[in-house]
Amino acid sequence: MLGFFSNKTVHPLADSREAKRILAEIANPGRGSLSAVEDAGAWLESLAADESFKLPQRIDLVLRIDEAAVTHARRLGRDYPASVGLSRVQESKQWQCCHGYWEQLVAAYLDCIARHQAAEKKDADAVRSQLPMIHGRLINALAAQLKWKQFRYGPVDPGFWQSLGTVYLAAVEAKTAQKPLQLYPGVNEGTIEAEYLKVLVFHAASMDKLQPLEIEIAERLINYFLPFFSLIREVRPENVYWIDAAKPLPPTRLAKLPEVTPTLRFFNGTRAVEAVAKTIEQIRNEGRVPPGINLGAQYEVDQVIPVLEHLALCWAPKPPMRSNARHRMSSQLKVVNGLAAVHRRLSGRAGGEEGLETWVIDDVSLGGFGAQATISRQDWIRIGALVGMQPEGGDNWLIGIVRRYVRTGPNQGSIGIETLSKTPHAVFADAGGLQTEALLLDIPEVGEYARMALPANALEDKVALLFPLGDKNSRLHPRETIESGADFVVANFFVQSYS
Structure with a gap:
């Protein structure tokens, strides 16, 4: 589909009747969501490569492709956690497709903004009224891109935070950041600032300690509790997190006051923590998730409460304290993945290097290890994975569970392991x-x-x-x-x- 549109060829989307047919085909609710999102991404790519479109038509088409695909894209985000642990090929294809789609959509909106800035005044003024929608949809697409990155635990490039902050500041400058805006049909009104704050709160929720299904639940819960957060400019004692929207940096806990700039913002989750505590109590009393909380699917109480407890810890004024002191060190750690492989190793049925990986320990405590790993082709590392570990120079094996995982590069990861047993x-x-x-x-x-x-x-x-x-x-x-x-x-x- 891509690459065959020459300058002399009329792009299919340039014809209004054909564009309507294509968009209806993407939006068709009876169609497979993966196929629909693949097509939407392909049309965005072909649109970006064609210079024949005028700015108003280009913006209109990007908005319409986004709107046609959004239900399918959301469904895939909801369903993806169930594919983790199934066929690696199937899971990888779904991740590549969905992450790639949101990446294409982000690029399309950034391209529209860049073209608007470079346009003649007359052309720029003609589409100025659409900028709030572009800004809001772009932040929404960046939020989805971050979620898909977190499904695989990163890495998140500093440029992500730069783009996010830049579009938010553009809305602030245009005085549209706090104006009501309905991003998609059938969705409640919000604001550009609320969409921006949602991304900040999502990052502050330490998704590197959650499994994909828990990440999906956490995102839905953040939507529910977002009204208990506010983004402010003032330095206040109750501030917990800060971000400078002009810098390529994520939100950070407030250990000391950063350099005060016009683009500095603060937020805290004190009211949200109180609301979470009440919600947990209500769920335990009623044995169900309150009907007002839309999680996108039915989940057991035992699946939701641990996520709520995790969010409360992350949003609390004081960060969670480590139960054991960590000691820096550097040594190798042999690792095997999964109960069956650990059992073979401990029972003497696995020989040599069968199933072994070598990680490098960063730090050690009574409760476990921090380690760096080269990610293998199998890419099996997940929050909650059971592993066997043999420290360098020892002949004993330990049993642990992966509690934290952050991709620090394409083939590198930082891992936190809780030790379950030193004498298995x-x-x-x-x-x-x-x-x-x-x-x-x-x-x-x-x-x-x-x-x-x-x-x-x-x-x-x-x-x-x-x-x-x-x-x-x-x-x-x-x-x-x-x-x-x-x-x-x-x-x-x-x-x-x-x-």
């Missing part, structure tokens, strides 16, 4: 006649509890696990589930016997 054992347990490969995380003591990690589908209520450990036999009964991941579940077990 691989066991072959009898679960009601079925052999189950499990990891014992604690040494059993009769009458006490011990944690075990099992395959996700292997935990059954009231079915005891029997297994030998050394010269003793153990019988453990399942109690509450502590944590679950894509391929595992960690649960407490009551130790009935160990002799």
